[in-house]
Amino acid sequence: MKNSTISRSFMKYKFYFSIFFSMGLVSCVASDDWQTMPVVDNHSIVVHSNQGQTNDELNSLFSSVDIIPSHQYSLAELIDLSQSNNTELRSAWQQAKQAALASNAIKTTYIPNVSANIIGGYQKNDFDFTDSIHVNTRTKEIIPNLTLQWLIFDFGQRSDLLTSSDHLVSALKYNFNLTNQKFVYQVTLAYLNYNQAVKDLTLSEQGLSNTLVIQDSVKKKRVQGLATIVDVAQADQLVSQSKLDNVIAKNNKKNTYQQLLQAMGLSPLSKINIKTDSERKLPVSIAPVADQWIKAALISRPDILANYEVVKAKQANVNTAKKNYYPKVFVVANLSSSHSYWGAQSLPDLSQTSNGTNIFVGVHIPIYDGGARDIKVEQAKSQALESMEQFNNLKNNAANEIVIAINTLNSALESHQSALNLVKTANITYTASLSSYKQGLSTLTLVNESAKSLTYAKKIESQTYFASLIAASNLAFVLGFTINSDNILTVAN
Incomplete structure (x- = not known):
């Protein structure tokens, strides 16, 4: 009979516990919003074998990537090769994921909070009434308890908290995009x-070749x-100077x-073949700044979008703080069962089973704090x-950055056109002076000066060429565009 009573008590407890647990399980399905965050488009690269390095310990400190020794990597491939291993990108992704999880944690406050407690105990006592009379008592008790707490109404405070959290999640998503754009921009500049540097080395070798021709003629x-x-x-002095420039x-x-x-985050011992690009035809100039350029940047730049989401989150926090003035309605339910057993020496055992169920509706009213x-x-x-x-200041700075970037690009393009003309005239002067010197019609001083002028003109042309590309990259970055090798000068055109 005693065992039957205990069994019925626990079956009843398990039944109620299953009901509450099922309710909580159905309601606690968390959102997976973080899985929809923007991710870097990493194209797979066919890999063969990684180049062996003499310093494995140093290489182990960096993210490992597979490099094809015979392949020449373009800018887009260099970005793709290192993008997924960039530590700043991974950190920004984790921050966005943490914010999404925090938002999901707020959503769980809409559902009941169910907890279970089981308390059990055993007690044994020995009593000596006289030298010949001894009594032993034994007491056992088990108390399972199931509690439900549920905040059912708070005048929308949790909704405001969730709104603020969602805006912060969006801000960190845009921050991830910004980190990605910064990474691409840094790799592009490098x-x-x-x-x-490759073009300058080629020019220095050409300059050295020219001075050797002059030296041979003089000899x-x-x-x-x-x-x-x-x-x-x-x-000889001119040749020595050219050799120094070459070094x-x-x-x-x-x-x-x-x-x-x-910039790519690779080991300094990595060996990779890089495809250079120094023959791109540049436009003469670009159109002056227009209002639509600035408007497009204000709705596409991730830093501005992230800052805007922060503004919305802060505004939602104001509503959250105001809701502290309002009461909160909650429900508390409790289901408990207890079983007690008492036994004494030479006496029949006694047991008692009791069950209790209660539910309360409460109101928390803040009065004075x-x-x-x-x-x-x-x-x-x-x-x-x-x-x-801060948001308004960021917008003003963005507009100024765009205007300055356009002016810088136009100035670089104009300088490049002037440098092209300078190279053309310097080359004519050098060719004519060298031919005249060989025929004994001009001095060596004129030949040396024309050779120096030609080398200088070619260096200026190279500098203005890459200055234009860098300026175009900077303009694309301040406009909120992601840069790659195919559209680096699309904005310039």
């Missing part, structure tokens, strides 16, 4: 600087008695290559106003 004239020792010394250009190429690896709620409301209002000021 790639262009490396391209310029031939010296053999014929038509050149002086001073002429030979000047030619500097080689070192600059190595340094910009390492800077590109650093010394002005704490007023302070919270004023703090929320101040933060909302501050975020709005």
Whole structure:
């Protein structure tokens, strides 16, 4: 009989517990909004074998990527190769994911909170009444308890909290996009600087070749008695200067290559073939700034969109703080069961089973808190106003950045056109002076100066060419565009 009573008690407890647990399980289905966040479009690259490195310990400190030794990587492929391993991108993604999970946590406050407790105990006592009379007692008790707490009405405070949280999630999504754009922009700049270093090395080798031609002509004239020792010394000096420039250009190429690896987040010991691009035809100029450019940037730049979401979140926080003045309605339910057993020496065992069920509806009414709620409301209002000021300031700065970027690009394009003309005239002068010198119609000084002028003109042309590409990249970045090798100058056209 005792065992039957205990069994019925626990069956009843399990039945109610199953009901409450099923309600909570159905209501607690969390949103997976974070899975819909923007992700980087990483195209797969066919891999063969990774180049062996002599310093495995150093390589282990960096994200491992598979590099095809025989393949020449374009800018888009370099970005794709390193994008998924960028630590800043992964960090920004985790921040956005954490914000989404925090938003889901707020959603769980709409459903009941069910908890179960089981308390059990055993007690044994020995009593000595006389030297010959001893009594032993034993007591056992088990008390299972199931409690439900549910905030059913709060005048929309949780809704305001959820609205604020959702805006923060959106802000961090845009921040992830901004981090991605910054990464692409940094790799693009490093790639262009490396391209310029390669072009400068080529120009320095051409300049060295020109000075060697001059030196050879001077030596031939010296053999014929038509050149002086001073002429030979000047030619040798020009060759030495060209060799020095060539050494500097080689070192600059190595340094910009390492800077590109650093921007990509690769090991400094990585060996990768880079496809250079220095023959792109540039436009003469671009159209002046227009209102639609600025308007397009204000609705596409991720930093502006993220800041706008922060403003909306702060405004929702004001409503949340105001709801602290209103009462809250809640429900509390409790289901409990207890079973007690008492036994004594030489006496029949006694047991008792009891069940209890109760449900309460309560109202929490805030009356006085010394002005704490007023302070919270004023703090929320101040933060909302501050975020709005920051948003307006960001928009003004964005408009100025666009105007400056357009002016910079136009200036670079105009400079490049002038440099092209300079190279053309300098090349004519050098060719004519060298031919005249060989025929004995001009001096070596004129030839040396024309060679220096030609080398200088080509360097200026290279600098203005890549300055135009960098300026175009900067304009695309301030307009909120993602840069790649195909559309780097689309905005310029």
